[in-house]
Amino acid sequence: MDKLETRTQELELSQAGREQILALKREYPSSRSAMLPALHVVQGEFGFIPAGPMVEVAEILEVLQGEVEQVVTFYRMYNQLPVGRFHVKICDSISCYLRGSDELLEQAQTKLGLSLNQTTSDGQITLAKIECLAACGAAPCLQVNDEYLYNVTGEHLNEILDNLKTAKENPYYVE
């Protein structure tokens, strides 16, 4: 944990990231309002919210560091620790449950040899479940990072996980 702390303290936002956050800040009557989108920029860059950039966000938005931390710890989407390159999140709320999401979760755990919220040793895939993704009409569904996959069957899931084992970029990104 100590090691991680120091490592993440040293991380710094890129120039482009800082500029994006400055632009976001100008969109709102109050700079603190840019908090959520600014943290999305941070996560886009690092895959999680490291300590160093959290301080930078506080500086840019002119808020207290604690105010940023409070937000990071409240919202589910912000990863407080690094996750795999691909974060596979399977919805297990009611409509997906009724159409087999628990079986998909079992299957993924077995195939990857992981429990929930664990990451493969090569850092490729983190497996998780998630609450209703508002795609219940295409259940069961899941997300790979921020991209959706719909009407996922067992066969389909196998294929998805195989693809992700070696992929560099998210193959499911849609413009």
Added chain:
Amino acid sequence: MQEQIYPPPPYLEKVPFEYQLLKHRAIPGFARLEVYRANGGYKGLERALNMSPDEVVTEVKTSGLRGRGGAGFPAGMKWSFIPKVPGPKYVCCNTDESEPGTFKDHEVVENNPHQLIEGVLITCYAIGAEHGFIYVRGEFARGIRVIRRAVEEAKAAGLIGENIMGKGFNCQITIHPGAGAYICGEESALLESLEGKRGFPRLRPPFPAVAGLYARPTVINNCETLSNVPHIMREGAAWYSSFGTEKTKGFRVYCLSGHVERPGNYELPCGTTFRELIYGLGGGVWKGRNLKCFIPGGSSTPMLAPTDEVLDTPMDFEGIAARGSMQGSAGVVILDDQTCIVGAVLRLVEFYKEESCGKCTPCREGTQWLVQLLHRLEHGEGRPGDLELIQDVGGNIAGKSFCLLGDSAPVPYTSALKLFREEFEYHITHKTCLVGPKAGKALVGAHS
């Protein structure tokens, strides 16, 4: 969500009704400004800007449009509560859609972004606001990309910014991504979140109309509510109110999911019956099974048993209330007769435990207790008296919580217990399910 997931439904031949809110399904490229405009887009804004703001409010009042976010409050009336004071006012569009069983705003924001932007612009004009915010659920990453692009297009075309359509109306629109928290759909928590804080609900009064975003007068409406507005302004209140029932006018998107042959979003005149939706359009229960029960309006609404009386109920606010449930967010979830009700209820209640914001004790602690007790029931470890105990715990959440999330948490259990008490009891006495794939199999020690 992507157009191709839901093919153009065959039902349009059965219902004498043309797509309005989901027009993108019939017209490719609808997310692009030129396509939207070529199909009547921004005509509603044009007509609104040729009227006075008060006339626009009156038009929407006359149309009978009611909120689609859950409570069904008349939209025009909500707008008329905004005081005519100098200084900034705001419109916040609630596109945080997270209620299990609900997935209409997701489709709209990804495929029909200009309809929403136009609705927000008209609302801003009507209440005298010069800045509108569209709070989009953070998980809708693609929707956020799509609507941000649409905002840029509209800016470049002079539809957002200064002196819009040469009518002296100035308006900015900001797309605000959420970050994963059901509670931020609750309107006062949404405002906190927009101010860059944790999404804790606010004490009321003051109401947002008086002191909302940055303590200024604010209108908060659901994405679908505001998506209706361009149509009302383009075609007129009389046209709009020719659809629907006496007290629920217009059309809306019903979300059909669960054990049904053809799940998906169905745009229909308000007051279509459950039977028409589930059996006519949805193709009935999947795998040729029978309907056990259904949730009529998102996970927070009481389950209903499929009696003829219930199935022939028109889906509007009053009709469903008369059957002891609620229209809610129009998310209809179908459970077939092979479903063990205990498992389904546990899964429903788990959602509220996960999403409790933790601000107040009855909900934070109570939802944990509910889940723990239901969990032991589901796994064959329930004890005599547990059903009453669960009801007690539920009673200590509902009505004693700070916001409606807490009130909703026990609803799946209380409503299911009324319908299927013997199934719950069977779990205690026989340590197995009465129905479903696990019926007769020992549950003790089984994990999930």
